[in-house]
Amino acid sequence: MxxxxxxxxxxxxxxxxxxxxxxxxxxxxxxxxxxxxxxxxxxxxxxxxxxxxxxxxxxxxxxxxxxxxxxxxxxxxxxxxxxxxxxxxxxNMNKILAFHPQDLDIVVQPGVGWENINAYLSESQVGSHLMFGPDPGPGANIGGMVGTSCSGTNAYRYGTMKENVVNLTVVLADGSVIKTKQRPRKSSAGYDMTHLFIGSEGTLGLVTEITLKLHVRPKFELVSVVSFPTIGDAARVASAVIASGIQPNAMEVLDERTISFVNNLSEKKQIAKPTLFFKFGGPTKDIIKTQIDLVKAIAMDHHMIEFRESKDDAESLELWEARRSGFFSTLAYGKQVLADTTDVNGYGTDMAVPVSKLAQVMEAGIAALQEAGFADKFSCMGHIGDGNYHFMILYNSPEYHQVVELAAKMVEQALDLEGTCTGEHGVGMGKRKFLAKELGQVTLDAExxxxxxxxxxxxxxxxxxxxxxxxxxxxxxxxxxxxxxxxxxxxxx
Missing domain, CATH: 3.30.43.10 (Uridine Diphospho-n-acetylenolpyruvylglucosamine Reductase, domain 2)
Structure with missing residues (x-):
């Protein structure tokens, strides 16, 4: 070989x-x-x-x-x-193979990073107005993103990998090479082989070429940040925004602990309360302002404490930084709160539930961690627009098995509310034991x-x-x- x-x-x-x-x-x-x-x-x-x-x-x-x-x-x-x-x-399979700006798609190998695609587009004379939607986190490459069907903070507006892949070239276990479909956005020709491989984590075939959808980058994009007394208030506002028909480019939530961890490292402090983060995009700032005003009116009906909005790109980056740094601020805080500050570990897990159940399940997870003695040793944040939420639990190595049990309890809480054990991280080894409850044994046997x-x-x-x-x-x-x-x-x- x-x-x-x-x-x-x-x-x-x-x-x-x-x-x-x-x-x-x-x-x-x-x-x-x-x-x-x-x-x-x-x-x-x-x-x-x-x-x-x-x-x-x-x-x-x-x-x-x-x-x-x-x-x-x-x-x-x-x-x-x-x-x-x-x-x-x-x-080493890290090349962009073809770019079709008029068709809004790009063909890449699996070793290309999503950040590299956006850098390539921003430097292109014919593609600087385009962007790739999913943004799972630094270092992620397209092959793995297809394998786990990941998404990120942009999923509310631009979708997950399932909505952003046009077709795949796949090598099957016996070495056969297939292409799942041609390049049109729609097709009713046979089985949907493309989506069969998205989320299969390399268990059905190895993906070697991917055609990805691209989106027109908004000419203007501004950020608003809204704080509330409780996570329930924040979740209810998110549900009301969705029901109103307003379509932010992103809608995220951080609990008060996460905000306090971010404040610990930042010169610019925010109110340490549950906080919603919005991105609004459009062809003019007046159109964006209309969206912002509508969301502000909804927030005022749900015990809003403070509403902040950016006026330009610099302020947008500043306001969004708290969302971007939530996980790493949590890890940094571990050095202050854990018994052994030379042994700081973070256990990150994600689940998803129907949006109407999000406040309930996040509050249940928070209560479970507090009861177990982790009251100031975790953060909670979520892609609230699609019901996907994350916990990062801080621990010293001897506490590992206790943390795993707590994470399993939170998964069970999500499943009891018709949720899923993983919104975007995938199953791997860690969450396969929950699939029988989530999907049923007959479904697993079919898989x-x-x-x-x-x-x-x-x-x-x-x-x-x-x-x-x-x-x-x-x-x-x-x-x-x-x-x-x-x-x-x-x-x-």
Missing amino acids: IAIVGQANADRDAASIQAYGDQSFACHRPANPQLQRPGAVLKPTSTEQVSHLLRIAHEFSIPIVASSGLTSIEGQNIHTRGPQSVSISFE RRIKLALDPKRILNPDKIFKIDPLDDYDEQLEKRKILAKPDCMYNH
Whole structure:
């Protein structure tokens, strides 16, 4: 297999094996990292090379775990069948292959970052007025974004990856290459193969080319920030805005703890209360002002404490910075609040519920954390426009298993309200145990049949999303995983 990609594109050294087998910031890490790791890291440069690699892997039943940016946190990159498994990294497949400005689409390889696409567009003479919508976070690449069906703060206006992918080129487990559809935005030709692979986390095939939708960048965009006495007030305003027909470009919420963590690092302080963040876009500032005034009127009917709005791009960046820095401000605060300030860890999890249930489920999660003794050791924020919310829990390593149990309790709270165990992080290993309750066993069995039809030897990202082996005891392994007192962790300050 090394001969296919060349020695320069193959790594077997200890550092590479470690990096591709165990991401220190992930919520779920290998239970036995000495065994659950790749035997080699291969970096193909073309669809043809990927096809050749999978033909060999299929013939000899070699497990394959693919990656692009290695930013997934739910254990998607764990080599459960290592060390005989192989890591296929798409870091060298990082080219923009075609750009069709008149059709508002762009064709890229999986190793291209979403930030790179927007940088490319901003520098293009024919594309500076365009943008790629999803914004999951720094470092995410398109291949992984397709795999987990991620989204980000722009999802309310521009949608998730499911709404932003036109077609895919996919290499199946036996090396066959398929294209899921042509480039028109609409088609009723056969099964919707494109959406079958979005969110499949590399378990059905390896995506090697992606055609993405682009959006016209708003000529003007301003930010408004509104604080309220309770998270319930904020959620009710969000629901009222949605019902009114007003369409902000983004609508986010931070709880009072998150605001206080942001204030701790910022010279410009905000009221430490539950806060809604809005982006409004349009062709003129007068049109934006009309939207802002309508939202302000709604907020005034729901116990609004303060309403702030930007006048230009500089003020917009300043007001939005609190939303951007919520997670990292939480991690920084851990050094002040945790018993062992040399062992600061953050466990980030996400769920989603119908928007009408968001206040209830966020309040239930907050209560559970407070009762467990984490009253000042977590933040809560959400993409409130689509019911997706996140908790970041601060902990010292000995508390890891307690934190996992608390996160599981919050997932159960979401499922009890007709929600989902993951809004945008994906399933991986960490959340597969919740799928039977969420989808039902019959649905999971149908998904297994699809998996076995496309990957009969079960070599593609084995054991992710659901069990495929009756002897699989990985959930039990994770529960018993030994946690070092001071782990090698990127969040360790």
